[in-house]
Amino acid sequence: MSLEIAYLLESTALSGGVKVALLQAEALARRGHRVTVVSPEGRPDWFALSRARFEHSAFRDSTELARSGVRVATFWTTIAPALEGASGPVFHLCQGYEGDFSFYAASRAAIEQAYRAPTRKLVVSETLRRRLAEKGFGPATNVGQAFERSGFFPGAERPPTQPPVVLLVGPYEADVKGIAIAMAGLALWRKGGGSFRLRRISPFPAREEEKSSGLVDEYHHCLAPERMPYAYRASDVFVGPSRREEGFGLPALEALACGVPSLLSDTPAHREFAGDAACYFADGDPNALADAIPRLLSDEARERARRAGPAAAEGFDTAKVAERLERAFLEADSSR
Numbered sequence: 001m002s003l004e005i006a007y008l009l010e011s012t013a014l015s016g017g018v019k020v021a022l023l024q025a026e027a028l029a030r031r032g033h034r035v036t037v038v039s040p041e042g043r044p045d046w047f048a049l050s051r052a053r054f055e056h057s058a059f060r061d062s063t064e065l066a067r068s069g070v071r072v073a074t075f076w077t078t079i080a081p082a083l084e085g086a087s088g089p090v091f092h093l094c095q096g097y098e099g100d101f102s103f104y105a106a107s108r109a110a111i112e113q114a115y116r117a118p119t120r121k122l123v124v125s126e127t128l129r130r131r132l133a134e135k136g137f138g139p140a141t142n143v144g145q146a147f148e149r150s151g152f153f154p155g156a157e158r159p160p161t162q163p164p165v166v167l168l169v170g171p172y173e174a175d176v177k178g179i180a181i182a183m184a185g186l187a188l189w190r191k192g193g194g195s196f197r198l199r200r201i202s203p204f205p206a207r208e209e210e211k212s213s214g215l216v217d218e219y220h221h222c223l224a225p226e227r228m229p230y231a232y233r234a235s236d237v238f239v240g241p242s243r244r245e246e247g248f249g250l251p252a253l254e255a256l257a258c259g260v261p262s263l264l265s266d267t268p269a270h271r272e273f274a275g276d277a278a279c280y281f282a283d284g285d286p287n288a289l290a291d292a293i294p295r296l297l298s299d300e301a302r303e304r305a306r307r308a309g310p311a312a313a314e315g316f317d318t319a320k321v322a323e324r325l326e327r328a329f330l331e332a333d334s335s336r
Contacts, residue, residue: 002032003329006068007093008059008078009039014046014203014222016250017095020124021074023146024093025052027322036064046225060084070329072122076114083117089332092119094140096247097131101176120332122325127268128247143324145248145273147257147316151226154259154306155233163195164297167235167260169251170242172207178241178265178284183215185281185289186239190215192290199235201228232258237296240264244283252278257313259306261296263289273316277308 007025012018022037022044029035029051036053043054055064059081065071066085073082073092082090092115098104099111115132121140123129129142166186170177179202186198197217200210206219223231232238238255244267252270255262256277264270266280279296282288295301 001330001333002034003070003326003333004068005033005035005070005072005329006062006065007035007037007072008065008074008082009037009041010075010077012039012041012044014044014225016248017074018044019047019225020095020146020250021072021093022047022049022052023148023318024072024321024325026050027146027318028052028325030319031322031326033326036068038062038065046222069333073119076111079114079117079119083119089329090119091122091328091332092117093122093124094128094132094247095124096128096176096245097135099135100131100245101174103174103176120328122328124248125269125272127272141324141328143328144321145250145253145316146318146321147250147253147313148318149257149313149316151229152232152254152257152313153229154310157306160236160297160302161197163197164236165199165234166196166293167199167201167231167238167255168241169201169238171202171204172210173204176243176245178243178246180209181243181265181284181286182239182241182289183210183213185241185286185293186215187213188286188290189293194290194294196237199231201231228254229258232260235260236302237293238262239289239293240270240278241289242267242270244268248273253313253316256305256309259309261301261305262309263293263296274312277305277312 025035038055040058069088071082071090073079099108115137123140124145129140132140172179198215199218200216201220238260240252242249262278264278265283281292
């Protein structure tokens with residue numbers, strides 16, 4: 001049975017969360033469904049939509065949203081537009097509970113109200129499913145994380161760079177990403193005699209705090225997604241400092257798939273998908289990061305990462321996520 005599905009995107013700017021929604025839309029379209037991504041922002045020039053449609057429109061004016069049988073809200077602000085005038089089931093794809101982020105503290109009451117709206121919730125991890133249940137937002141279906149492994153694999157074996165290159169991915173502005181904590185830990189490591197080059201990648205231009213830190217050797221603003229695997233493979237250590245509130249942490253999964261020794265904050269989300277393939281430091285603790293990072297520079301750590309990282313990433317597949325989404329959509333549609 002073919003469905004007419006609409007994904008509502010508040011923004012089409014380069015980000016992991018938008019990428020996941022677009023991957024889902026493409027995969028569902030490959031399964032024969034009519035899928036349209038609707039956004040008040042323009043078509044994303046960084047992601048090639050080949051099977052799914054794109055409509056640049058305000059949600060209230062969208063012709064594709066009006067004809068859709070299944071609607072998928074992808075951010076708390078898109079829940080109300082998804083419900084307005086809906087004739088079929090409305091789903092809410094949650095990749096992280098925004099009410100936990102200090103960045104949205106002023107909107108917490110509105111976020112909680114949106115999460116209590118009558119939508120069917122979808123999440124990308126078991127950790128997030130439990131979090132929503134604990135907060136009283138009802139049941140959610142864990143569809144897993146969409147991830148295309150085709151470009152993410154270990155490169156040819158090479159000697160370690162001297163000094164080693166440390167890769168840190170994510171916006172400094174979003175405290176949930178933990179970038180400031182990682183930079184504080186790296187500063188402590190350098191103060192204690194550690195030598196490294198820091199490669200930063202962010203969807204935003206460098207902040208003054210980063211420019212004046214003296215830590216950053218390379219800064220890549222909005223690096224094209226197809227270049228990301230090369231950035232991982234050209235690095236000696238990946239640091240993933242995302243805080244407990246982060247829903248998943250896609251860069252950490254990408255680094256594991258590329259076989260890069262990875263030091264991650266010790267959070268339930270990281271433990272769920274990285275397991276023993278990564279090393280960990282206490283969440284939010286720069287001193288713990290500084291103490292732990294030298295352990296990732298040994299030949300043994302490099303060999304282990306090349307073996308265990310890709311194995312951990314094998315469990316993630318966009319096609320399987322699309323199957324789970326299709327099942328949830330069809331069950332909801334048949335129960336009307």
